[in-house]
Amino acid sequence: MSGAKRGGGLLVAGTTSDAGKSVVTAGICRWLARQGVKVAPFKAQNMSLNSFVTLEGAEIGRAQAMQAQAARVEPTALMNPVLLKPGGDRSSQVVLLGKPVGEMSARGFFGEAGGSGEAGPAAQPQSGAVSPGKALRGGRQEQLLGVVTDCLEQLRGTYDAVICEGAGSPAEINLRRTDIVNMGIARAARFPVVVVGDIDRGGVFASFFGTTALLSPQDQELIAGYLVNKFRGDVSLLEPGMEMLRGLTGRATYGVLPFRHGLGIDEEDGLRVSLRGAVRESVVAPPVGEDVLRVAVCAVPLMSNFTDVDALAAEPGVVVRFVDRAEELADADLVVVPGTRGTVKALAWLRERGLADALARRAAEGRPVLGICGGFQALGERIEDDVESRAGEVEALGLLPVRVRFEREKTLARPTGTALGETVTGYEIHHGVAEVLGGEPFLDGCRVGAVWGTHWHGSLESDGYRRAFLREVAAAAGRRFVPSPDTSFAALREEQLDLLGDLIEEHADTDALLRLIEGGAPAGLPFLPPGAP
Numbered sequence: 001m002s003g004a005k006r007g008g009g010l011l012v013a014g015t016t017s018d019a020g021k022s023v024v025t026a027g028i029c030r031w032l033a034r035q036g037v038k039v040a041p042f043k044a045q046n047m048s049l050n051s052f053v054t055l056e057g058a059e060i061g062r063a064q065a066m067q068a069q070a071a072r073v074e075p076t077a078l079m080n081p082v083l084l085k086p087g088g089d090r091s092s093q094v095v096l097l098g099k100p101v102g103e104m105s106a107r108g109f110f111g112e113a114g115g116s117g118e119a120g121p122a123a124q125p126q127s128g129a130v131s132p133g134k135a136l137r138g139g140r141q142e143q144l145l146g147v148v149t150d151c152l153e154q155l156r157g158t159y160d161a162v163i164c165e166g167a168g169s170p171a172e173i174n175l176r177r178t179d180i181v182n183m184g185i186a187r188a189a190r191f192p193v194v195v196v197g198d199i200d201r202g203g204v205f206a207s208f209f210g211t212t213a214l215l216s217p218q219d220q221e222l223i224a225g226y227l228v229n230k231f232r233g234d235v236s237l238l239e240p241g242m243e244m245l246r247g248l249t250g251r252a253t254y255g256v257l258p259f260r261h262g263l264g265i266d267e268e269d270g271l272r273v274s275l276r277g278a279v280r281e282s283v284v285a286p287p288v289g290e291d292v293l294r295v296a297v298c299a300v301p302l303m304s305n306f307t308d309v310d311a312l313a314a315e316p317g318v319v320v321r322f323v324d325r326a327e328e329l330a331d332a333d334l335v336v337v338p339g340t341r342g343t344v345k346a347l348a349w350l351r352e353r354g355l356a357d358a359l360a361r362r363a364a365e366g367r368p369v370l371g372i373c374g375g376f377q378a379l380g381e382r383i384e385d386d387v388e389s390r391a392g393e394v395e396a397l398g399l400l401p402v403r404v405r406f407e408r409e410k411t412l413a414r415p416t417g418t419a420l421g422e423t424v425t426g427y428e429i430h431h432g433v434a435e436v437l438g439g440e441p442f443l444d445g446c447r448v449g450a451v452w453g454t455h456w457h458g459s460l461e462s463d464g465y466r467r468a469f470l471r472e473v474a475a476a477a478g479r480r481f482v483p484s485p486d487t488s489f490a491a492l493r494e495e496q497l498d499l500l501g502d503l504i505e506e507h508a509d510t511d512a513l514l515r516l517i518e519g520g521a522p523a524g525l526p527f528l529p530p531g532a533p
Contacts, residue, residue, distance in 0.1 A: 007156040008517045009042075011186045011222075013166035015197040015207035020229035022063045023500060024196050024257070025165040029071035030501030031510065032161060032517075040159040041067030044148035045082040045167060045181040047092065049304035049341055053427040057412050058098020059083060062307060067165070070497045078151040082144055082180070086302065087341055087388070096147070100410050145180045149188045156189075161517050164191060171214040173533055183219040192224040192521035194254055194513075199238075200230035205245055209528070212249055216532040224521040225252040227508065230259045250526040255508030260499070287317025289482030293474060296323045296332035300375070301349050302341035305429070308372055309336060311460040311489045315470065317481060326354035333477035334368045335359065337375030339457065343404075343432065344389035347378050347396060356397055363399045368450045368473045376445055376453035377404045377432045387431050400446055400453045401438035406431045415456060419443050420468035426456030450476045461489045 012028070014021045025041055032039040046061035053059055058077035068075035077098035084092040091105050155162045170182035170193070178184075186193050195211055197204040208226045215223065226245070231238065235256050242253040287293075295312055299322040306322075313320040321328075329335055337359070340346040350356040359379075362369055371379040380402030383394045387406040396404070413428040419442060426443070434455065439446030445454035460466045467483035474481040504510065 007038075007159045007161050008519075009152075009156065009162040009164060009189060009191045010513070010517050011164040011166055011182070011191045011193045012227075013170045013182055013186075013193050013195045013211075015169055015195060015204070015211050016201070017168050019196045019198045020257070021165050021167075021196055022067070024227060024229065024504070025163050026067045026070040026497060027500035027504040028163050028513065029067055030497050031504040032163070033070070033072045034501060034505075038073075038158075038160045039071045040073055040155045040162050041071055041079055041165065042152055042155060042162050043080050043165040043167070043181065044152070044185045045084065045144075046080050047084040047086065047167070049085055049302060050307055051083060051085070051095075051305065051429055053412050053414055053429060054098065055414065056098070057414075059095050059100070059410075059412055059429055060098060062305070063165075066493075066497075067163075069493070070500065071163075073159075078155055081148050081151045085304070085341055088302075093341075096144075097151075098412075145184060145188065148180050148185060152185065152189055163517075164189075166193075169211060170195070170219070171211045173214055176216075176532060183215065183222070186222050187218065190520060191222065192516040193222050194224055194227050194516070196227045196229050198230050199228050200232070200259060204228060205241055208245060209248060212251070213528040213530065214532060217527050219532070220527055221525060222521050223251065223525065224516050225254050227254050228256040231256050232259045249528060252509075252512065254512055255504070257503050257507050260503065285316035287481060288484050289317065289474075290480040291474075292317045292319055293333045293470065293477070293479055293481040294331055295320045295334045295336060296329055297321070297336045297338055298350065298355055298375070299324045300338065300340045300346035300378075302345060304339040304341050305373065305457045306338050308338060308457055308460060311466055312336075312470075314489050314492050315466070315487055316484045318470070324353060324355075326358040329355070329358045329362065333479055333481075334370060334473045335362060337369065337371040337378055339373035339375060339429075340378075341374070342389060343374040343377045343383060344385055344391045344394050346374060347383075347394065350378065350397070359397060359399065363449065363451050366450045366476060368476050369399065369452070371400070371445075371451075371453040373428075373430055373455050373457060374432075376400070376402070376455055377430075377434065379451065379453050380404055380434070381437075383432070385432075399451050400448055401436065402446065402453065403435045403437065404432040405435070407433050411455075415444065417443055419459075419465055420472065422462065422464035422468050424456070424459050424462045424465045426454075426459040426462075428455050429457065430455050463488055463490075 012021050012025045029039050029041055041064055043064050048061045050062040051059050052062045052065035054075050060080035061083055064080040065075040081097055083095035086092045091103050094101050094104050166182040197207050212223050297309055309320050312318050378396055379399045380396045381398050383396050383404045385391050385406040387408055410431050411428050416425045436446045439448040442452055443454035443456045470483045
């Protein structure tokens with residue numbers, strides 16, 4: 001494949017959201033990378049509050065950054081050209097080619113009749129043939145198709161293969177006209193499509209058939225077949241169904257992936273600690289010391305980059321849970337106030353639920369609290385916000401000597417520093433600019449007593465610093481907890497990605513997948529009526 005002038009590719013679609021598209025895409029990327037194939041991930045449009053900053057200073061979805069790691073390449077803005085960051089039920093910040101260009105309503109973005117979109121003051125032309133502000137002011141998602149296809153073509157010119165991830169379902173017939181992430185991009189690139197179905201939810205055969213039958217003849221030409229995900233039991237019991245599905249659709253099933261706990265890569269939306277699976281079902285390794293350490297994460301509205309606590313969950317003896325009641329802080333050794341896309345809204349939520357008072361009591365008692373990004377801002381004295389909530393001046397919790405002013409220009413950075421005698425790396429994604437008026441310096445934020453605050457996401461992935469921080473927490477909490485001396489978060493993440501590659505290599509028809517990537521969808525695939533309305 002390396003001799004090809006233009007790389008091949010594949011679109012991984014799904015019958016539903018959370019069918020396993022992100023995991024399968026990462027698994028295929030890792031499998032191909034093992035074979036010596038130069039491969040890149042791609043998702044034309046992502047909706048997520050979990051994002052990452054690339055070395056070029058671009059903001060993309062964390063799932064695509066992790067898929068790039070699976071592919072063993074550096075993530076870039078080309079891999080996720082459109083990122084939507086919800087700011088409420090009906091509007092999102094639009095991040096185009098790694099930079100925010102304004103807020104837009106769902107109606108405006110998808111271009112429904114009567115919808116309106118507003119690019120806002122932040123919209124500025126980017127380099128290249130398209131003006132993002134102009135595209136947004138047009139209020140039409142399909143106007144971005146040229147942007148995303150150009151990004152895909154650039155990747156195809158650099159890599160042997162590009163593995164694309166779809167969004168939701170390709171059979172969302174109300175959105176097909178403006179689709180740029182499922183069949184829209186597949187049609188533009190002439191990429192074959194494999195549809196992933198979550199059999200753990202039930203109804204997978206009906207979902208495969210119905211998804212295909214609701215597509216137009218032109219779209220159906222690219223639906224090469226199916227991939228069953230999260231299967232439990234004896235595969236031989238499933239084989240008659242797969243044969244009947246092939247008879248009905250003329251399409252093969254390219255594999256049956258078994259159910260595995262804790263295989264979620266960095267999440268787009270769901271409340272999971274990636275290295276542990278579902279938080280309340282997590283398996284915690286025995287502690288090295290005599291005690292466990294309990295971490296409570298406040299589940300604030302519009303919570304963003306809650307993957308920050310993955311590194312804590314990776315530590316033996318650390319129990320992480322998300323909470324929304326003041327009573328749940330009582331037995332916590334550490335409370336984390338995480339990032340949020342709505343700091344002012346999060347402040348109101350903390351007060352309404354009594355969590356603000358509980359945090360103040362903890363601070364007075366010298367019990368550890370960590371605020372990250374929006375959580376750090378909430379712990380300060382005052383917030384001036386004419387950008388995110390447009391609420392003006394708002395009183396914050398007053399636990400740290402910090403005043404925050406929201407600017408229209410978003411800070412996107414990859415800082416490096418030191419804390420507690422250890423080297424720390426992280427990344428920053430925020431509109432709020434913090435003026436630190438006192439306290440002990442801490443990762444460009446500050447510390448007062450047992451209350452820490454920083455804008456840095458990802459800092460806890462630095463192993464030496466994480467251990468030092470947990471020792472401080474344990475001492476303040478009076479716990480005989482000892483951090484593991486050899487836990488490497490980076491190594492655990494690599495192990496997880498290797499497991500995803502193993503799933504593809506051992507349970508999918510990799511020869512057939514390779515033929516699809518190199519040669520496209522099989523010719524003569526039958527049309528399933530009724531087709532698209």
